[in-house]
Amino acid sequence: MKGSDTEVNLAVNLAEKYTEMNKDFSIAISGGGSGLGITSLLNGQADIANSSRPLSDEEIEQFKNKGIEIKTVVFAEDATAFIVHKELPLDEIDLETLGKILDGKIKNWSEITSQNLPINIYGRQSSSGTHSFVKKKLKIEFSNAAKEMTGNAQIIEGVKADKSGIGYVGAGYVAHDPAANTAIKILKIKENPTSIAYSPIDANTINSSLYFFQRPLYQFVLAESWEKVKPFIDFEKSEKGKKMIEEHGYYIIEDK
Structure with missing residues (x-):
């Protein structure tokens, strides 16, 4: 998992808690910015890109040109x-x-x-x-x-x-x-x-969506990695995961 510096501390703590529960799960996490995470997905250097912004039109085109399918998860609001x-x-x-x-x-x-x-x-x-x-x-x-x-x-x-x-x-x-x-x-x-x-x-x-600078937080996942990533995504959306998200100062966003 690579990408957004906004999300990295939360992601590390979620991963630590999940690996305590599932000893077979292993994940390496680093920040560096949303753009770096998305580039890492394109280059096959990550399974998950944390991003505090949606994909740009150019990035969507790059994934399409490379024949890389991705899944989008909105897991919190910041x-x-x-x-x-x-x-x-x-x-x-x-x-x-x-x-x-x-x-x-x-x-x-x-x-x-x-x-x-x-x-x-x-x-x-x-x-x-x-x-x-x-x-x-x-x-x-x-x-x-x-x-x-x-x-x-x-x-x-x-x-x-x-x-x-x-x-x-x-x-x-x-x-x-x-x-x-x-x-x-x-x-x-x-x-x-x-x-x-x-x-x-x-x-x-x-x-109440009254603050001008609020936004969803994304995780883009390689479709070919989805099966191994999904248990972790499910944990993020569990009651325990949601509680951790809120404790870090973020807000729960319901699936749309």
Whole structure:
């Protein structure tokens, strides 16, 4: 299993619990981004690709051209959280302002807060599904000055240490991490300056589909590997698996 850094910690813990129950099952898991996981499927280097985005038209065509059949599993729902240093005097932000920060049009916090600090952006590499997701939702291109980090943990550490930092991470990484939450602040998001601001770590908000940056999490599985993978997928969808998904700060999504 390879792919999404958003999903990797959850996948590792699910696999550990499942292998305790089924000693014959063996799985190796690594992150690296959704794009890497999908490429690994195409190249025969993985049975499962974790992805925080759907397949692109180009990827669908690549699988078709190679004659590779895949099955798609939606196993959870995630929200992307935007974080700043705990001392920044900002609690919520609207989409237009957020977009202008991330694309570099707003360069100093003094433009929207009482703090005079140049803004530092902590983001992901272009192979990241979260990077693509945020870019598409805001209809922007990221500023060339944005730092490209390898994963959620690195972004959190960057923002913790940087009073002028802003970054985006999987809400599951911060929802149940009291240590992280004492050093950073999760911004509430509102669609425009006069609308209600919503938090990505409020289950009621997510269940009501009110948060702008929420999305399904995917697992793409090689059809030829399905029989050996299916028992693990079944475990993810079991009551025990669902409980673990929720404990990691993600939300259960029913099959459609």
